[in-house]
Amino acid sequence: MSEPRVLLINNNSLKPPVAPVGLDYLASDLKHRDIKPVIADLIWSNDSLGELKKRIDKEDLDLISLTIRNLDDSSGESKEFFLNSYREIISWIQNNYSVPVVLGGCGFSIMPEEVLKYCGASFGIWGEGENFLSQLIYALHEGRSYYHIPGLLYWWKGEVVSNPPEYCCLTEMEHLAERNHIDNYLYFIKGGQGNIETKRGCNQACLYCADPLSRGQEVRLRSPDHVVKELFNLLEQGVNCFHFCDSEFNLPLDHAEEICRAIIKSGINKKFSWYAYCSPWPFTP
Missing domain, CATH: 3.30.750.210 (Transcription Regulator spoIIAA)
Known part of the structure; x- marks a missing residue:
């Protein structure tokens, strides 16, 4: 069986740019667990959908992950709302590919059920992605059940089911x-x-x-x-x-x-x- 593969997307376009440290940590954790992380850092791209198409077409992906760092720009003056751009990307993926999409990140974890319903993704990971995202990827790759995974949000009979999150022991994660x-x-x-x-x-x-x-x-x-x-x-x-x-x-x-x-x-x-x-x-x- 081939190695599991996941596309990690950073869609945060806020300026000045802030490095997606959570995505960097997550990619290291996936690699540590023998999963190939493929990165699409869209902040540097002038053609986000073209960049995604190139990445998705090249890889035999088990899952596509979108990191949501912020829900809005936290400015009382501009009031820029970010989730519409995520919803557009998810809709484009679902219209063109059969690969499931999972949401995660600090912004997502503030109100995970509401964000999942608004964006329409297949899954969400509430809390930390390390350890638990890899469990979802292996379950999809091997055709196993994923309903038990801590912090996982998934759809069941038209409703969102949310598992309570657990957290990693960071001292063991060199x-x-x-x-x-x-x-x-x-x-x-x-x-x-x-x-x-x-x-x-x-x-x-x-x-x-x-x-x-x-x-x-x-x-x-x-x-x-x-x-x-x-x-x-x-x-x-x-x-x-x-x-x-x-x-x-x-x-x-x-x-x-x-x-x-x-x-x-x-x-x-x-x-x-x-x-x-x-x-x-x-x-x-």
């Missing part, structure tokens, strides 16, 4: 540090920053923030050594300014200190600048 599936340097020179996670999840209860919905309420930590490895890999690509994408970099404080000590110990601390979201408390003296 392969996320690869960061070699998208052009991170191009994003850096066009957008001015790279991005990296040291943890996922948020246990705070801020009324304005959707992070606990999209990332989970349990804070899960990455190994400082893995974070340093990822920083080194991005530095090798020419990226030297980073945004730490954690909900709150200094929560918990001891992990933030471990990250900083590991960076200093590695000797790369003077080779880049960085910034992060932080809680007003706690900080070290």
Whole structure:
């Protein structure tokens, strides 16, 4: 049997461009699980549908995945709504191919059932795609049942069924540090920053923030050594300014200190600048 294959589509056209770190992590995880990830990064294309046609026609795909980073531009002035462009792509795929489409990403995970119904995709993955997207791909590739997969949304008798999400143990996922599936340097020179996670999840209860919905309420930590490895890999690509994408970099404080000590110990601390979201408390003296 041939290896499973999935097309990962980034349709985020917001400017300045922000590297799709979730897609980069996801591609590394799929590769780690012997699935071939094919990337279509449409932000750089002048012909999105032509680019998709070229990719789909070339590969024997089991699944097409669309990452939704934002539902809108969060601007009270412009009020730009992004889901229509996703719905158009999904409709074009369904009219021309029989490959099923799955939605995922932080934007999708804020209101997964509503987004799936609006866009009309076959599946959704609520929460993290790592581990669970690969389960769906193998189920489709081998003709097995997928109804048990955590975080999966699927259609049953005209209604959407939503399985509760589960979350990965990040300390065991060193392969996320690869960061070699998208052009991170191009994003850096066009957008001015790279991005990296040291943890996922948020246990705070801020009324304005959707992070606990999209990332989970349990804070899960990455190994400082893995974070340093990822920083080194991005530095090798020419990226030297980073945004730490954690909900709150200094929560918990001891992990933030471990990250900083590991960076200093590695000797790369003077080779880049960085910034992060932080809680007003706690900080070290």
